[in-house]
Amino acid sequence: MTTTRDAAPAVVELSQVSRWYGNVVAVNDVTMRIGPGVTGLLGPNGAGKSTLLHMMAGFLAPSTGAATLNGERIWRNHQIFRLVGLVPEKEGVYGFLTGWQFVLSSARLHRLPDPEAAARRALATVEMEGAKDRRVETYSKGMRQRVKVAAALVHDPRVLLLDEPFNGMDPRQRLHLMDLIRRMGEEGRTILFSSHILEEVERVAEHIEVLVAGRHAASGDFREIRRRMTDRPHLFRVRSSDDRRLAAALIADASSASVSLTGDGLEVQAVDFRRFTRLLPRLARDAGVRLWQVSPADEDLESVFSYLISRSV
Amino acid sequence: MNTVVAGITYRAVLGRRRVLLLVLLPLSLIGLAVLLRLIGDVGEQSTVTLMRSFAIGTMLPLLGLVAGTGVIAPEIDDGTILHLLSKPIARPVIAYTKFAVAASLLALFGAVPTFLAAYLLVGGESGLAYGFALGALCGGVVYAALFLLVGVLTRHAVTIGVSYALVWEGLVGSLVPGARSLSIQQWAQSVADAISTSPFFKADVSLGFAVPAMIVVAVGAVVWAGQRLRSLSLTGDE
Numbered sequence: 043m044t045t046t047r048d049a050a051p052a053v054v055e056l057s058q059v060s061r062w063y064g065n066v067v068a069v070n071d072v073t074m075r076i077g078p079g080v081t082g083l084l085g086p087n088g089a090g091k092s093t094l095l096h097m098m099a100g101f102l103a104p105s106t107g108a109a110t111l112n113g114e115r116i117w118r119n120h121q122i123f124r125l126v127g128l129v130p131e132k133e134g135v136y137g138f139l140t141g142w143q144f145v146l147s148s149a150r151l152h153r154l155p156d157p158e159a160a161a162r163r164a165l166a167t168v169e170m171e172g173a174k175d176r177r178v179e180t181y182s183k184g185m186r187q188r189v190k191v192a193a194a195l196v197h198d199p200r201v202l203l204l205d206e207p208f209n210g211m212d213p214r215q216r217l218h219l220m221d222l223i224r225r226m227g228e229e230g231r232t233i234l235f236s237s238h239i240l241e242e243v244e245r246v247a248e249h250i251e252v253l254v255a256g257r258h259a260a261s262g263d264f265r266e267i268r269r270r271m272t273d274r275p276h277l278f279r280v281r282s283s284d285d286r287r288l289a290a291a292l293i294a295d296a297s298s299a300s301v302s303l304t305g306d307g308l309e310v311q312a313v314d315f316r317r318f319t320r321l322l323p324r325l326a327r328d329a330g331v332r333l334w335q336v337s338p339a340d341e342d343l344e345s346v347f348s349y350l351i352s353r354s355v
Numbered sequence: 356m357n358t359v360v361a362g363i364t365y366r367a368v369l370g371r372r373r374v375l376l377l378v379l380l381p382l383s384l385i386g387l388a389v390l391l392r393l394i395g396d397v398g399e400q401s402t403v404t405l406m407r408s409f410a411i412g413t414m415l416p417l418l419g420l421v422a423g424t425g426v427i428a429p430e431i432d433d434g435t436i437l438h439l440l441s442k443p444i445a446r447p448v449i450a451y452t453k454f455a456v457a458a459s460l461l462a463l464f465g466a467v468p469t470f471l472a473a474y475l476l477v478g479g480e481s482g483l484a485y486g487f488a489l490g491a492l493c494g495g496v497v498y499a500a501l502f503l504l505v506g507v508l509t510r511h512a513v514t515i516g517v518s519y520a521l522v523w524e525g526l527v528g529s530l531v532p533g534a535r536s537l538s539i540q541q542w543a544q545s546v547a548d549a550i551s552t553s554p555f556f557k558a559d560v561s562l563g564f565a566v567p568a569m570i571v572v573a574v575g576a577v578v579w580a581g582q583r584l585r586s587l588s589l590t591g592d593e
Contacts, residue, residue, distance in 0.1 A: 099441065101589040118585050123443045130441075130589075132434035136363060138370045144438075150359045151442040193438065 051078045052112055052125055052200040052232045054098050059107035061093050068093040070256040071107070076234050080227035082247030083236040084267075090256040091236040092131060095205050098234070099128045111201065124152075127194035131205035131236075133186060137179030141170055141189045144178055148193035164192040169218065183210030191219065202226065204235040208242055220246045276315050277339040280322070281307035283332035291325045309339070360439055360452040367435075368425045368460065376421045377460065380414045381468030388472035399483060400555040402476040406487045407556075410469045411540050411547070415461075415491055416520035419498025419539075422460040424513060426453040427580075428506035431587070440587065447581025454503050454577045461495030486550030494543025497569045500576035501539070507580045507587070535559045542569050 054076040061069040069090040076098075085091050096102035097109045100116045100123075109116045116122055135144060145164050149157035165174050168188040178186060187210055194202060204223075208216050223246050227233050237243050243250055250267045252260040260267055282288045285308050292298045292310060297317040302309045312318035326333050368374065387405065391397045427450075430436040439449055470488035477483055501519075506512040527534045528541065535541045541558065545565035548558035558565075 096589050101437070101440070101587070103586070103588065120440075120443055120445055123441055126441075128437070128441045130434065130437050132437070134434040134437045136367065136435055136438065138366055139363070147359050147363060148438070148442070151357070151439065151444060153443075194441075 050112075050200070051230060053077050054116075054201060054232060054234065055108075055110050055113075056094070056097070056104075057108045057110070059094075059097060059104045059109055061090075061097060061102065061105045068256050069097070069104075069253075072253070072256075072258045073107075074251055074258060074261065076232055076251075078227075078230045078232050079249060080223055080233045080235070080247045081249045081251060082243030083234055083251050083253060084238070084240060084243045085236075085253035085259075086238050089238075089253045091238075091253055092205055093256075094253065095203055095234070095236055099126065099203050124197070125199055126201045126203065127197065127199035129187075129190050129194045129202070129204040129207055131209065135178045135186050135190060138177060140175050140177055141165065141181070141185075141192075142174040144189055145174075145192045145196055149196045152197040154197060160196050160198075161192075164196040165189075167195060167222065168192045184212055184215045187211055188215065188219070191222075199231070201232045202234075204233070206237060207235050208237065208239075276312045276318070278310045278312060278318075279307060279335070279337050279339050280310055280333065281335040282326065283334065284329075287329050288326060288331045291329045291331075292322075295321060295325070297321055307335070356455055357444060357448055357452045360444070360449055361456050363439070364426050364453055364456045367430065368422065368456070371425070371429070373421050373425050377418060377464045380418060381464050384410055384414055384468050384472045385475070388475040392475055397476045398555075399477055399481055399553050402473055402483055403553060403556045405476070406469065406473055406483070406547070407544060410472065410487060411491060411494060411543050412525075414469075415465050415494050415543065416498060416516075416524060416540060418461055418465045419457075419495060420502050420513065420516040420520060422457040422464070423499045423502025424506035424516060426457045426460075426506070427503060428510070428512045431507070432510060434589070436587075437589070440584070446584040446587070447578070450503070450507070450581035450584050451577060454500055454580070457499035457503055458496045461499050462492055465495040466492035481553035481556075482551045483547075483553050483556070486547035486556075489550055490543040490545075490547030493546045493569055494539050497539045497542065497573045497576075500573040500580075504576040504580040504583070507583045532559070536564060536568075539569075539572070541565070 056072050056074050059069060059072050060067065072094065083091050083094065093102060097104055098116065100119060103117045111122050111125065114122070139147065142161065142165065146157055146161040149160040154160045165171050168191050170185065170188050170192060173181065173185060178189060181189065187207065191204070191207070207219060211219065223233055223235065227248070235246070249263060250261070251258065252267065280288065285303060289301045289303055289308055292301045297312055297314040299311040299313045322336065323333065387409070391401070427436070440446065466488050469491040470484050473484035473487050479485070502512065502516050505515050509515060523534065524538045524540055528538050541560045542565035545558040545560045545562045548556055549562045
């Protein structure tokens with residue numbers, strides 16, 4: 043395997059990968075190619091993100107399909123870790139070691155020529171030099187996360203896989219890790235991180251892969267995904283001083299696909315989100331109707347993802 | 356053998372509460388020997404009984420369980436094993452190293468106290484102390500390998516280990532003579548009997564069967580554990 047630590051770009055590929063546990067399908071026929079730069083793996087909890095990451099890191103065999111790194115099989119191939127750094131979601135840190143001992147052990151396990159220098163560099167990268175002599179069990183969750191990142195970076199990997207890396211971090215630590223990830227992506231490393239928070243992914247990733255219920259729902263530039271999320275039909279609940287009159291005014295405009303009168307007011311299916319949100323107050327004012335309540339009925343991430351997956355089939 | 360893996364493993368096992376079990380059991384054996392010595396002269400027969408029933412029959416399997424599963428099962432449970440597995444080290448090397456650590460703990464906490472206790476009671480008489488020490492060493496190595504494998508194969512390692520030691524070796528072994536052939540503690544006694552010349556000690560299983568059986572089980576278990584570790588899957592929380 044060509045796993046020398048050269049500067050050649052690294053590519054992780056999944057080809058028609060599925061993974062199931064008994065009768066439960068965790069990942070269903072996913073094909074994706076993760077190249078240099080930062081890619082965000084976005085999806086709600088339970089979407090199969092960790093399963094996918096574990097397959098990319100060689101900790102889970104695909105039930106069908108193939109996971110490869112630079113064309114080499116990943117499963118049962120420990121040599122991939124010359125190129126790959128992994129930051130798992132689980133704590134996975136020996137609490138009895140100090141931060142320094144933990145990162146140094148990582149450098150030694152990689153058989154680096156100067157493990158002390160590599161460990162010092164990695165700890166400096168995550169700004170953990172000050173706390174390096176404390177036992178890991180005394181660290182906050184964010185500090186543990188950072189020391190895990192340091193251990194994963196110690197051998198200067200071409201590929202970095204991070205499972206929900208921002209969990210438990212305070213805002214300052216989060217921004218710092220985001221900066222670090224962006225910088226490493228700009229250096230040409232292949233970085234994939236999973237998250238269920240759109241804003242996190244949006245701030246760091248140039249490219250987004252969306253996973254919903256184990257299926258690959260969308261893929262592309264984050265602006266494109268964002269546009270598709272914004273442009274989807276939105277369902278609003280509206281209560282006003284005169285629902286019937288407002289309904290009549292709304293039906294006349296093309297921004298609303300359907301308007302139905304319910305016991306609680308109106309349910310409006312808007313096809314053009316921006317136009318509808320600008321138009322509604324004006325229409326109400328012109329019709330002399332007072333708006334009591336305007337609330338999106340399907341704004342949760344789950345329904346956004348459901349829309350994306352319905353578009354992808 | 357990987358020294359970094361060994362170092363972390365020693366610290367993990369000796370730093371946990373289970374180290375108390377590793378220390379208390381041999382201390383009890385030595386304490387019992389001291390007590391018997393203080394009470395009066397202890398003959399070979401009583402020494403053989405104490406060594407067979409407590410040192411080899413009780414302490415050794417329990418120590419094997421604590422050390423054999425302790426070097427790997429907790430790390431698999433809490434996910435810390437990922438730190439070792441996500442490195443360019445052949446997984447079997449990790450298994451062999453963990454086995455070496457467990458076997459060394461069995462030698463230190465099993466074989467050495469067995470020798471000390473037997474020597475306190477009868478000195479060098481009939482080679483009992485040397486025989487039981489070597490028996491404990493050989494048995495300990497096999498227990499370490501077997502329980503390491505159980506720790507890799509299942510998350511119920513302790514339950515299975517206790518069932519094997521208490522039910523199979525203890526209960527079934529005492530009622531069904533044939534079952535003794537498949538008992539690590541009986542194999543350990545065969546080794547002890549081969550060294551000892553005491554007329555009060557006769558092992559139930561021949562050395563000709565015990566030695567190959569110990570080699571097959573120890574080597575087979577460690578190799579299997581290494582292969583199983585290559586295919587260790589992490590399912591995450593999803």
